[in-house]
Amino acid sequence: MKREKGLLIVLSGPSGVGKGTVCGALREKDTQIKYSVSATTRKPREGEVDGINYFFKSHEEFERMIAEGDMLEHAKYVSNYYGTPRKYVEEELEKGHDVILEIEVQGALQVKESFPEGVFIFLMPPSLNELRSRIEGRGTETDDLIDSRMTVAKEEIDMMDKYDYVVENDKVELAVSRIQSIVTAENCRKDRLIHQYKQLMED
Structure with a gap:
């Protein structure tokens, strides 16, 4: 049965934790x-x-996108903006695709709202x-910037309780397997499917 709407999966964590690597392996x-x-x-690195x-x-382009409502979320982190363009996400979810x-x-936390x-x-x-070692291993940040990232990382870890799941990135393949298990389970949740199955019975 084709789902009416896709599942939005939000993966985040402190800088240097390996979000990009895990996401790439998951894809x-x-x-x-x-x-x-x-x-x-x-x-660009x-x-x-x-x-x-x-x-x-x-910075000018990004601020224009914010002003025009083109960002699903945005944040300023260590003097740079990061954000998610809205259009692609909403279109794919409406097609029933997980994003x-x-x-x-x-x-x-903005997306959660x-x-x-x-x-x-x-x-x-x-x-x-280990987090500090990974950031240092990039070879792209000064000591002061690394210290700033570590300070922010501790603050972000304190916000863990606002999430549904916590996945440790000890090994990439294990982290990916855990995330896949979460996605599978979430797609089988009763409250995501009950409307469709009730409709099927009525038809």
């Missing part, structure tokens, strides 16, 4: 999940491609020391 294993590309004003990893925007957002914690029926997953590092 390779489950090609049915649609991935919403976020927009950002930060500079080595190997990142505009329109695939992010839509890279200037995953890989976004910052501030943005996830407008899509409380979504599934909110917090990606957790094995430890704060």
Whole structure:
């Protein structure tokens, strides 16, 4: 039975926890999940491609999108904007496709206000020391910026109780398997399906 509306899956967690890596691996294993590309004003890292990893925007472009209501959510994080263009997400959900957002914690909480029926997953590092090592391993941030990211990370971890699920990213393949299990279970929830089955019985 084709679902009336897709499932919105929101994956977030502190910077450096591996959201992009986990999301990429999940997309390779489950090609049915649609991935919403976020927009950002930060500079591309080595190997990142505009329109695939992010839509890279200037501050002026991003602020214009906010003013015109084109963003589903947005947040300013360590002096850069991050956000989700609205149109693609809403169109895919209406087609019955599951959509995953890989976004910052501030943005996830904004989405929860407008899509409380979504599934909110917090990606957790094995430890704060491991998180710092991963950020340092990028080789793209100064010590001051790393310290800022760690301060924000601790604040974000404190917001974990606002999420439906917590997944530890100890190993990417295990994190992906856990997320797949969550998505499968959520798609079988009675309250997501009962209207369709009642309609089927009436027909």
